Amino acid sequence: MEGMSFSLSERQRKALSRIVGESHVLWREEDLLVYECDAYTLEKHLPTAVVLPGDPREVREVVRFCATEGLPIIPRGAGTSLSGSVAAVGGGVVVSLSRMRRILSIDPRNRRALVEAGCVNLHLTQAASRYGLVFAPDPSSQGACTIGGNVATNSGGPHTLRYGVTTNHVLGLELVLSDGQTVWLGVRPEEGDDAPGLDLRGVVIGSEGMLGIVTQVLVRLIPPPPARKTLLVAFPSVTEASRAVSAIIEAGIVPGALEMMDELIIRAVEATYQFGFPQGAGAVLIIELEGVPSGLDRLAAKVEDLCRKANACEVRVATTEKERNHLWKARKGAFGAVGRISPNYLTQDGVVPRSHLAEITGWIEACSKKYGVTIGNVFHAGDGNIHPLILYDEQDPDQVRRALAAGREILERCLELGGSVTGEHGIGLEKMDLLEKQFGAAELALMQALRRAFDPQGRCNPYKMFPSSRRCADFFPRRQIAA
Amino acid sequence: MEGMSFSLSERQRKALSRIVGESHVLWREEDLLVYECDAYTLEKHLPTAVVLPGDPREVREVVRFCATEGLPIIPRGAGTSLSGSVAAVGGGVVVSLSRMRRILSIDPRNRRALVEAGCVNLHLTQAASRYGLVFAPDPSSQGACTIGGNVATNSGGPHTLRYGVTTNHVLGLELVLSDGQTVWLGVRPEEGDDAPGLDLRGVVIGSEGMLGIVTQVLVRLIPPPPARKTLLVAFPSVTEASRAVSAIIEAGIVPGALEMMDELIIRAVEATYQFGFPQGAGAVLIIELEGVPSGLDRLAAKVEDLCRKANACEVRVATTEKERNHLWKARKGAFGAVGRISPNYLTQDGVVPRSHLAEITGWIEACSKKYGVTIGNVFHAGDGNIHPLILYDEQDPDQVRRALAAGREILERCLELGGSVTGEHGIGLEKMDLLEKQFGAAELALMQALRRAFDPQGRCNPYKMFPSSRRCADFFPRRQIAA
Numbered sequence: 001m002e003g004m005s006f007s008l009s010e011r012q013r014k015a016l017s018r019i020v021g022e023s024h025v026l027w028r029e030e031d032l033l034v035y036e037c038d039a040y041t042l043e044k045h046l047p048t049a050v051v052l053p054g055d056p057r058e059v060r061e062v063v064r065f066c067a068t069e070g071l072p073i074i075p076r077g078a079g080t081s082l083s084g085s086v087a088a089v090g091g092g093v094v095v096s097l098s099r100m101r102r103i104l105s106i107d108p109r110n111r112r113a114l115v116e117a118g119c120v121n122l123h124l125t126q127a128a129s130r131y132g133l134v135f136a137p138d139p140s141s142q143g144a145c146t147i148g149g150n151v152a153t154n155s156g157g158p159h160t161l162r163y164g165v166t167t168n169h170v171l172g173l174e175l176v177l178s179d180g181q182t183v184w185l186g187v188r189p190e191e192g193d194d195a196p197g198l199d200l201r202g203v204v205i206g207s208e209g210m211l212g213i214v215t216q217v218l219v220r221l222i223p224p225p226p227a228r229k230t231l232l233v234a235f236p237s238v239t240e241a242s243r244a245v246s247a248i249i250e251a252g253i254v255p256g257a258l259e260m261m262d263e264l265i266i267r268a269v270e271a272t273y274q275f276g277f278p279q280g281a282g283a284v285l286i287i288e289l290e291g292v293p294s295g296l297d298r299l300a301a302k303v304e305d306l307c308r309k310a311n312a313c314e315v316r317v318a319t320t321e322k323e324r325n326h327l328w329k330a331r332k333g334a335f336g337a338v339g340r341i342s343p344n345y346l347t348q349d350g351v352v353p354r355s356h357l358a359e360i361t362g363w364i365e366a367c368s369k370k371y372g373v374t375i376g377n378v379f380h381a382g383d384g385n386i387h388p389l390i391l392y393d394e395q396d397p398d399q400v401r402r403a404l405a406a407g408r409e410i411l412e413r414c415l416e417l418g419g420s421v422t423g424e425h426g427i428g429l430e431k432m433d434l435l436e437k438q439f440g441a442a443e444l445a446l447m448q449a450l451r452r453a454f455d456p457q458g459r460c461n462p463y464k465m466f467p468s469s470r471r472c473a474d475f476f477p478r479r480q481i482a483a
Numbered sequence: 484m485e486g487m488s489f490s491l492s493e494r495q496r497k498a499l500s501r502i503v504g505e506s507h508v509l510w511r512e513e514d515l516l517v518y519e520c521d522a523y524t525l526e527k528h529l530p531t532a533v534v535l536p537g538d539p540r541e542v543r544e545v546v547r548f549c550a551t552e553g554l555p556i557i558p559r560g561a562g563t564s565l566s567g568s569v570a571a572v573g574g575g576v577v578v579s580l581s582r583m584r585r586i587l588s589i590d591p592r593n594r595r596a597l598v599e600a601g602c603v604n605l606h607l608t609q610a611a612s613r614y615g616l617v618f619a620p621d622p623s624s625q626g627a628c629t630i631g632g633n634v635a636t637n638s639g640g641p642h643t644l645r646y647g648v649t650t651n652h653v654l655g656l657e658l659v660l661s662d663g664q665t666v667w668l669g670v671r672p673e674e675g676d677d678a679p680g681l682d683l684r685g686v687v688i689g690s691e692g693m694l695g696i697v698t699q700v701l702v703r704l705i706p707p708p709p710a711r712k713t714l715l716v717a718f719p720s721v722t723e724a725s726r727a728v729s730a731i732i733e734a735g736i737v738p739g740a741l742e743m744m745d746e747l748i749i750r751a752v753e754a755t756y757q758f759g760f761p762q763g764a765g766a767v768l769i770i771e772l773e774g775v776p777s778g779l780d781r782l783a784a785k786v787e788d789l790c791r792k793a794n795a796c797e798v799r800v801a802t803t804e805k806e807r808n809h810l811w812k813a814r815k816g817a818f819g820a821v822g823r824i825s826p827n828y829l830t831q832d833g834v835v836p837r838s839h840l841a842e843i844t845g846w847i848e849a850c851s852k853k854y855g856v857t858i859g860n861v862f863h864a865g866d867g868n869i870h871p872l873i874l875y876d877e878q879d880p881d882q883v884r885r886a887l888a889a890g891r892e893i894l895e896r897c898l899e900l901g902g903s904v905t906g907e908h909g910i911g912l913e914k915m916d917l918l919e920k921q922f923g924a925a926e927l928a929l930m931q932a933l934r935r936a937f938d939p940q941g942r943c944n945p946y947k948m949f950p951s952s953r954r955c956a957d958f959f960p961r962r963q964i965a966a
Contacts, residue, residue: 110838296775355592442664
């Protein structure tokens, strides 16, 4: 199954070109290489072709053609996903939404926007800010990732703690099914905030492109809080910072964001952004408080007090909006900054109940020693969502093996502690066998049945998510692909 | 199909008694009468039997027995639903969860509780309040309705505006499928806040008991806001109050609740609760602001200013917690209070975009005149969720006809204005044909396919929700039922 690559017949190439235009059909190997993986670079699969439709009608026609030809389709946004969800395993036609990036309308009165699936997350928030509104989910990759991609992986971000993940901010969406039929799920653009019937919208969010191709999304916009106070607190160790996180949450305080970076990450980020992070600290917390201006001082004093009790060695407050933006830019650039200190790194994504944060950090440290790999830590600490960055050099197969083994052992520990193998990056290719450890056979069978309700042939983004997909038949149109 | 009633064979009765105990199987007509409808009293259907299991194991065994016998099953909570979702159309076994009302655990550290599906909404919030936490969805019926029922209809309440509906507060649930298999969907009790894979949890919420029987629910608890300020503002008319609602929302203020009652409702509520509502006002708004104490005064001043500009004639602030509770008790008792001034009433439930609130109230008034029926209005105004209460006397068939026609015309206008035929009460029996006006054939077919993925025979709560269910075969096990 893996490592195959097919070429498109001339007839197929011409048919696709007639729909989207010749320049929007890629089929030469040198053009396809860019699409052989996402940010999970450990597995590579060359697609049969890439098509770039310009509007929902073109998407429908491409999908209908692929249905006739028996070709698998793989929807793709910006390719920033981190677990191989957009890899063309076994070949197939990648349908890139990157040309469909328009904001179709912003309705400030009803606080919503209608966007094309390829719209970049940050562009939406920039456009909405003219009306004093924002799109709440703010992944670190927000400068590149698309709303359609956010839908596919139910993306979070630092502000998930207070505002929830993508599903909480998507009212409705247009989906092209694998047979080319188009449905609108959830609330329509001209409708009120409620849709009756079964929540098909919800099931598409987080489905990693396996139920169809999302072409348009109706999102909820929210006003930013009246005021914010952003604290940067340094601790001698990750354990002590973890203790402060627990204390803040248990005091009933829900910050807008509550992020942790460990020593290695602080160093990498400082080298790139020169923010002036306290060097030598074992960990820092970024704590963003929100509310009406007059109440924030007292809240901040309480948080500072809780941090001091947990042994904080320094507490700083961002005094200007510029300083706040600089701090967030540094935090969101953490993954990229690590690229300066290591040729490659594996971004892991796991979840533990918040009460086990200190325990999992101890485990990560032990894994780092056991496998002889360096591991940095950036956490959405308030959510218990950990992101260990495991450094390696892909030129050294033994390092790759050790990095993978360490990542695996960390995720298995997350499960033992009652957590999850992914918080926001999805299952994709990377974690297919782990899904089986988290769910029973009955639950997985029900998920498969639901998928078949949307896509009876399993032709949309096959060989992903479900453990059985790797081993058994998920979709076998081999001869047709080569036709 | 309708108006049938079957008797349980002695063999079947004995088999069910062996599972749940003889006193927990009801089969005599006089015992079944209580279960012939929910709060939608216009259609009545006598079930074949009612069983009251005491734990999930008994539910499983009852369901397995019904599967063997080909009997439909109808899950039921407190029966406070308002659109006939629990009616036993064509007969079948009602599985009442009312004995399964325990709170199994409260975990204040991770802010969650595990409850049995029959747990009463208010009991959960009372138990959680010992830890300074609440369960956010607070329907008016919260003193009686169950968490399982909240899941079935994705219940809201006055505080939905800020905190969202039931789906935002349910992490996971146990579901017994129509063949007796048990699955856990979403986050498990011992797990962190995220579950990977397809969101089956979400699709069950709002499915009105058609995908299986929910037996246990893992809910999210939240701390109440640090402080509240509850305003009661009187206006000369509903139109002016609607204008104030728009102004508040457009100013970027998100109150905890923003409710409207019209003159008729004020009168009914005052007669029952003697709160001291401003008599003679055309409408009142209840506006609950939340935040840190020091910021609330300024926020309240701003809201008062916006109300005055919209022509408010009186602004009062609840000065004590007791006064606040009294006000909410009166608001939540509004439906019941209307019982004092009319022998019967039909509670409608529709949604319009907030910007059309004034328009729909004008339409309701016109319908009231056109059909010669009195209509009171209680709104979740901030959500655009209207509840016209249409008064009638069931002894007079012509009044019934006119009440139904007025309700229908109001909902059709909601659709025309881009709204929905239900905000929180569900489709049930009442609105089956309206679902067809809101969705296309492809969307409905997908919902049906999804239902079949859970319940291939359509034996769980049949003849509901889908327009085709009334006309065509939803489930036809007639001879088996009578066996």
